[in-house]
Amino acid sequence: MSPMKLCVPGERLCSTEDCIPGAGTYLRHGYVFASLAGYVLRRNEGEELPVISVVKETEAQLLPDVGAIVTCKVTSINPRYAKVHIIYVGSTPLKDHFRGTIRKEDVRATEKDKVETYKSFRPGDIVLAKVISLGDVQSNYLLTTAENELGVVVAHSEAGVQMVPISWCEMQCPSTHSKEFRKVARVQPQYLQA
Structure with a gap:
């Protein structure tokens, strides 16, 4: 830059x-x-x-740039993509929320044709993603979670309890023990907020 x-x-x-x-x-x-x-x-x-x-x-410095790791909140999902609000760039909170899209084909690096959006994200999930395209006025930032370190980092069960990851594709509610599918991030220590 x-x-x-x-x-x-x-x-x-x-x-x-x-x-x-x-x-x-x-x-x-x-x-x-x-x-x-x-x-x-x-x-x-x-x-x-x-x-x-x-x-x-x-x-x-607070504009998401191509290659930046961003933290975002899922606002809606459909079979083709998840819509998100970008709330952090790296570890810096944004004053204004930027809109982003994680397309079905950008969720995982492998078996892209088998990805189901609702088994990867749910509205309200907090996701770690990487910016792959800046988009324009009509569209949003395009994001990817197709790396092991990227994906859902915080999710709440239907009981409203924060779930814990039990595999790369499932999280479990500690109170009801119900399991839900997610594209789980293997979080690196540098991305954890104190």
Whole structure:
């Protein structure tokens, strides 16, 4: 990632012919200006022109990037994919939630054709995943759990109790002893939050 340019409020960033104004900017006389002090971010989000925005220093590094390990919460599932909200990049919490998708073919590295989404994730599960594509305005970040270290790290049973992993594909409720299928992550110590 290239070093980001610092700017001050009122600084002219570009012409509206070169970019689209985003957060932390305003338009005046055909130019985009910074409305706050921070770092200039330029992102192609599927449009013809890049979106230019200004973020504060603490937010500057908090965009999920390809290859980043992210922690996300499953919001919905269907037979083709699981929808998630990305809540952490590495160990840093995000102020804004980014939407992500884990497609059926990106759940596991082997036997991809046998993957069943509802046997891998359930709404409310906390999942460790890796960003494989940034997506655009219409779509979400594409994520994968196709590594042993990636997958469900926290899941609750129907009784509301946090389940414990008993294999790479099952978790068990400690109170009811009922078992549920999941794509279980073999969590590495560096990903555990204190």
